[in-house]
Amino acid sequence: MVFNINIWRIFHMKTLIKSRKNEVGATAIEYGLIAALISVGIIGTVSAVGTNLSNVFGAVSTHLSSAVSSANSGS
Template sequence: MKTQLQQFWNDEDGATAIEYGLIAGLIAVAIIATLTAVGTDLKAMFGAVSTAIKKGTADGAAAGGE
């Protein structure tokens, strides 16, 4: 019994796979957090660009442009 417990305690098979899994999970959380924070800023920036384009095309059409 003591030998089996000692073998179980010293057995490191699968530990590397678990470590890689944890690292991959942490990287995924970091990517999601970054995209969430940056996504709001990108949405505002593209909204401003869209508004400027719409305003520019409306001004051009009103001035007789094509």
Template sequence: MSNLIARFVKDESGATAIEYGLIATLIALAIITAATSVGTQLGVRFQEVATKLGAAAP
């Protein structure tokens, strides 16, 4: 019985899976944040171009 408890205490495979999950979550959040920022900036640029083209139209 003590051998079983000792093996359970030394087993780190679950902790490794949790760490990989946390890393994947942080990477996903970074990608989402970057994509949102780029999308917002692109929207602003396209709106500026549309405004200038509308003002230049006869």
């Protein structure tokens, strides 16, 4: 009888340990998915801002070039 109870306890402990390992693995996968989703959002935002920023710097460069040309021709 004592032997059967000890085997049951060992089996129960192993089952608890396995389920805990499964929870840790599932949590790691969830964190990985969250990190991937955040990185996709960051990449999309940076791409959109990068394109707009490139257009702004292009316009500033054009205006500066025309201002320098006007200043040089006026001298």
